[in-house]
Amino acid sequence: MRITLHIWRQPNAQTPGKMVRYEVPNVNQEMSFLEMLDVLNEDLIGKGEEPVAFDHDCREGICGMCGAMVNGMAHGPLPATTLCQLHMRHFKDGDVLYVEPWRAKAFPVVKDLVVDRSAFDRIIAAGGYVSVSTGSAPDGNAVLVPKEDADRAMDAAACIGCGACVATCPNAAAALFTGAKIAHLGLLPQGQPERDSRATAMVAQAAAEGFGSCTNIGECEAVCPKEIKLEVIARMNRDFIRAAWSGRYTSAHK
């Protein structure tokens, strides 16, 4: 089948970008979306034009490196699917697709479809962990975890850090991402001692990075390739308020 692409081309962060039209006449329906971009890129290289830069790595939907807006939808039209797992059988001959990078103040464009998501790492560094140095752990079965809690923690922990939630949010909020980690660790007994400080520090870092605030629109949940639920944002808010009222969190914590 034949697909017409309008792709955002931007040589670097300093130079303004623009949409450029490409025709891909030989798309096979078994191809993934990224394989279609591979085919386009091979064609461009053949013509002596620079290929489209896009981030990708595992191509199994788990590393979280790929992602783009396809016709205004983060990771394209299929629910619970990263761009690398979106196959062309979901499109039809003659379709016209607009492909753009994630757009958010905290995710500056590096080149074409590639953006800088290092803000996410800094949110995790602010408190998205359990402080257990190697060697100090008790036996794995010393602390029991009810299956329901472990399952819900796993639901939240499935986040791949792709940034689709931010890209789709009209406020460019990182609430789903931040909430997912706060919920994952807050649901487990191992995460309790630092629950207050974690919520406070991570929320503060997200704000400092220039992400917006959550206004409960819910678009993030709709596009999340791992189906992280809005409930994690409720947990984040509750933990944040709990921390503020508990008095246990002091500035001595980072």
Place this chain on the structure above:
Amino acid sequence: MELNSKSPDGPIETRWERHRFHLKLVNPANKRKYTILMVGTGLAGGSAAASLGELGYNVKCFCFQDSPRRAHSIAAQGGINAAKNYHNDGDSVYRLFYDTVKGGDFRARESNVYRLAQISVNIIDQCVAQGVPFAREYSGYLDNRSFGGAQVSRTFYARGQTGQQLLLGAYQALERQVGAGQVQMFPRTEMLDLIVVDGRARGIVTRNLMTGKIETHFGDAVVLGTGGYGNLFYLSTNAKGSNATAIWRAHKRGALFANPCFTQIHPTCIPVSGDYQSKLTLMSESLRNDGRVWVPKNGGDKREPNAIPEADRDYYLERRYPSFGNLVPRDVASRNAKAVCDDGRGVGESGLAVYLDFRDAIQRLGEHTIKERYGNLFDMYERITGENPYKVPMRIYPAIHYTMGGLWVDYNLMSTIPGLYVVGEANFSDHGANRLGASALMQGLADGYFVLPNTIGDYLASNKFDSIDAGHAAVREAEGKVNDTIRRLLGAKGTRSVDSYHRELGKILWEYCGMARTAEGLKTALNEIPALREQFWRDVRVLGNGEELNQSLEKAGRVADFFELAELMCLDALERNESCGGHFREEYQTPDGEAARDDEHYSYAAAWEFTGVGKSPVLHKEPLNFEYVHPTQRSYK
């Protein structure tokens, strides 16, 4: 060069403990005076960087991805082994040790494997404490499942995303150290050379992938945790960016490369669908717990799988290996899949696939249970193939998945270059000629959390380190070489893309150095690879420049290294005149088609020394002694 494995002797149960006692220590106040360069942030690299930071060392940590959380360990699905014996089913440290030595077809170092089995139990504890959401029973206790090559349930898992959850645990520990200022993180930064000063690893040359800037970093030791080289084959289950550049360039600086021909073909991957295919996707081995592998009894049976009655199906693994059945090790399962397809009984459009059928398991356990166990894998399969595996059997075929070979390391995980350590899949250490399922995660984390942090101090405490000047001749030489390579790649201005060369190399390797190898085929490959390599350097087309993000240039450098490593792999396969584990030479098989090892002549690790591109490398042998598990023909019947 004599290879000293530094492997302790005496009773195997206490080797690691006694060895650790004899290692020198760096006192806590002095640790901050040392800088360690850590390349790679997967399970091994990430856990090592975090643990070294916790100990108080200054760590500079590098990865080519945009975040350390992307490392390909994240894609491991099935689980991680540990000899906890929580199920009272006869497991023990000794049994895990035994299974691993046997599973590796008696080509691993006993001391290392025993230590790995011992440490396995600490890993689970550590990960649970970090908040890794392992699967639980209703009682709240940790759940387990069984995996190929084992008859006990010792595999811990987090749905089908165990690698993801373990990696995020290590990543979070790493970010904690970044937040504390103990680790400095350099994402989107690729190591392009090793700096060796006075015979010791003292630094690396890197390229900032965003700006193209070539930089040098100095330290007192360098650790490589950069993963395996499966992408040599172009189509593999590895991530697209996975590469061998760091280990290969360290090899060219003097680190011996061991057992390059020991590559693992995973039996359960989604088959190739066309020429545009960019990678292959694994379906976790855990599926073989409940899925039954079969092909039609008769070649040319084109009926829909569900229309083929029981009598016309050949459950060939259950038939040939009644005691292990569908849970035979990966190399055995892969070779059998190839055999039935070669026999004309393969299924699907290409005839290069076998069925993995869940019909009976769904009848026995209900769709709900199967969904709970494998839901995300089934979803992934359907997303890729458009078929519903709850209704029709999956089609699977073997694909390159893991590489047991890697840089040679001693018991301390140090390579033949003093001060250069290698952890995880990047080294050759623990899996011999075949890795058992759920053992890669175990080894990566054992190396990173528990082995390296103990052994590296001995080297630091035993040596004096002068500061390195950026103007040092060795530094300038390494930098110059990197710039030169980049200029050559950009300057070729040829006609063909990097990918087209990579695909062609992959085809040669899959044909001649894949699931079955022959002396004749390997010789053909050894003729074709250098010719293609020369053409590549003359004719490759890399557009753009070196001063900004340039993904073609990144790939070009990696593929250039793949060409050289591919040649060594074929040479190693040709030199090893036996079949063992993942290395199957058609000339050496038992009458019923199983691998025929030659312990008399090949019971060694082959460690190769680089002598120049296109020149014959020198083979060094580390003899392997088996004091505890005596080599026998592996039998899974």
